[in-house]
Amino acid sequence: MNEIEEDEFRNRIATVGEDGKRLWIFPKKPSGKFFNYRKIVSYGLLIFLFLAPHLRVNGKQLILFNLLERKFIIFGKVFWPQDLWLFALTLIIGVVFVILFTIIYGRLFCGWVCPQTIFMEMIFRRIEYWIEGDYTHQKKLAKAPWNRDKILKKIAKHSIFWVISFLIANTFLAYIIGSDELWKIQSSPISEHLGGFIAIIIFTTVFYIVFSRLREQVCTTICPYGRLQGVLLDGNTMVVAYNYIRGENRAKFNKKEERATLGKGDCIDCNQCVNVCPTGIDIRNGTQLECVNCTACIDACDHMMDSVGLQKGLIGFQSENGIKTGTKFQWTRRVKSYTVLLIVLFALLVISLLSRKDFEATIFRQRGSTFQIENGIVTNVFEINLTNKSSENYKIKLILDDPSKGEIEQVVKKMELNGESMLKERFIIRFPFKGVSTGREKVTVNIYGNGKLIESTDAKLIGPIL
Ligand code: SF4
Ligand code: SF4
Numbered sequence: 001m002n003e004i005e006e007d008e009f010r011n012r013i014a015t016v017g018e019d020g021k022r023l024w025i026f027p028k029k030p031s032g033k034f035f036n037y038r039k040i041v042s043y044g045l046l047i048f049l050f051l052a053p054h055l056r057v058n059g060k061q062l063i064l065f066n067l068l069e070r071k072f073i074i075f076g077k078v079f080w081p082q083d084l085w086l087f088a089l090t091l092i093i094g095v096v097f098v099i100l101f102t103i104i105y106g107r108l109f110c111g112w113v114c115p116q117t118i119f120m121e122m123i124f125r126r127i128e129y130w131i132e133g134d135y136t137h138q139k140k141l142a143k144a145p146w147n148r149d150k151i152l153k154k155i156a157k158h159s160i161f162w163v164i165s166f167l168i169a170n171t172f173l174a175y176i177i178g179s180d181e182l183w184k185i186q187s188s189p190i191s192e193h194l195g196g197f198i199a200i201i202i203f204t205t206v207f208y209i210v211f212s213r214l215r216e217q218v219c220t221t222i223c224p225y226g227r228l229q230g231v232l233l234d235g236n237t238m239v240v241a242y243n244y245i246r247g248e249n250r251a252k253f254n255k256k257e258e259r260a261t262l263g264k265g266d267c268i269d270c271n272q273c274v275n276v277c278p279t280g281i282d283i284r285n286g287t288q289l290e291c292v293n294c295t296a297c298i299d300a301c302d303h304m305m306d307s308v309g310l311q312k313g314l315i316g317f318q319s320e321n322g323i324k325t326g327t328k329f330q331w332t333r334r335v336k337s338y339t340v341l342l343i344v345l346f347a348l349l350v351i352s353l354l355s356r357k358d359f360e361a362t363i364f365r366q367r368g369s370t371f372q373i374e375n376g377i378v379t380n381v382f383e384i385n386l387t388n389k390s391s392e393n394y395k396i397k398l399i400l401d402d403p404s405k406g407e408i409e410q411v412v413k414k415m416e417l418n419g420e421s422m423l424k425e426r427f428i429i430r431f432p433f434k435g436v437s438t439g440r441e442k443v444t445v446n447i448y449g450n451g452k453l454i455e456s457t458d459a460k461l462i463g464p465i466l
Pocket of ligand 2: 242247266267268269270271272273274284301302304314315
């Protein structure tokens with residue numbers, strides 16, 4: 001075969017037939033060492049995912065991404081819109097980490113950690129196996145006429161799918177609006193929370209469609225991360241790969257013959273690696289964009305190798321260069337540069353988190369105002385925005401750093417700033433007519449919380465030019 005013929009398989013998508021219609025994938029039920037490891041990882045992550053919005057640290061939800069109120073809590077630490085730059089930094093670090101990780105370990109994240117794969121393979125697919133049986137039974141059922149048995153099985157399966165989608169939708173919302181708010185929606189009459197109820201139904205429907213219909217299409221055609229594989233992977237990337245040097249020439253197994261002497265490789269062409277693949281590809285064709293590194297084909301092939309007395313690992317976690325030359329993982333210049341970048345960004349994040357202040361204040365001149373003069377005293381009106389990221393409540397008092405410059409009058413005498421909240425109030429600075437001879441001057445406002453200086457910030461006074 002020449003190179004063009006070898007790459008022929010790339011002209012087709014495993015889930016699209018000659019007529020352009022979708023080919024439904026019926027993957028064989030996976031089993032084996034890697035699948036058992038995946039179950040442990042997946043169920044651990046699922047427990048965390050479902051529990052996290054209901055766990056509390058110092059009375060705060062463990063994880064919250066409240067986009068509506070622009071309030072984020074990560075492991076009990078509250079982040080406000082003012083911490084946006086920290087989020088941006090974390091995001092950059094996340095992107096660099098994903099790039100670095102993908103260069104070294106390929107799409108392992110997809111098969112082992114991604115919620116789409118975990119929900120699909122560890123919950124929805126297992127329910128399907130339980131109700132409809134393994135892949136051969138599922139294929140038979142799909143072709144069978146709509147008799148009583150088929151209708152009952154489909155109703156049972158889709159009803160359970162809908163209920164699980166409903167649970168996922170509720171959990172998803174608990175991360176966005178908070179579990180307390182979600183409980184209000186769940187426990188009050190629908191008429192009181194119509195918007196919340198509609199959101200739950202929309203999310204449930206989306207999840208139901210994703211896991212009952214879209215399935216592997218999310219990983220192969222929708223997910224942008226999957227589409228990036230072509231530019232991130234290189235010959236040294238560790239991926240789920242078929243050792244073609246050992247496997248070819250593939251031929252059916254015959255226990256009476258000595259394969260090596262007949263020029264036959266270790267692949268017994270049993271097709272089990274293809275049958276078990278949730279994206280419907282044949283990994284023996286080489287690394288493909290559709291492969292989510294779920295390792296199901298490794299288990300299937302190892303099982304076959306074991307049954308025919310050949311060495312396991314014909315399909316394994318290895319690099320293209322490793323297969324060609326027998327070398328192990330290489331620290332290329334690209335991997336080294338990304339690692340250095342990742343360490344620098346991570347150090348920056350730690351420094352920023354450690355130096356993050358619990359209290360923030362900004363002072364603006366009251367919109368549209370300038371100054372007023374009365375009895376030789378000039379007044380300027382300001383607005384102060386206070387953010388308290390700690391859980392402590394404060395009684396606020398504003399005092400000028402240099403009292404000779406003037407004095408502050410708080411519009412609200414008892415300014416109270418509760419823990420984890422924001423406050424916007426007006427205040428007035430009065431100063432003598434000759435106090436700002438140049439027309440403008442900067443003064444420092446000290447903010448005292450419960451009698452203790454918690455922050456200082458500047459305000460610009462304006463007055464008549466003398
Ligand atoms: S080729 Fe193997 S690792 Fe890749 S998706 Fe298919 S079964 Fe999973
Ligand atoms: S499971 Fe292994 S032996 Fe069977 S076809 Fe796939 S690579 Fe060949």
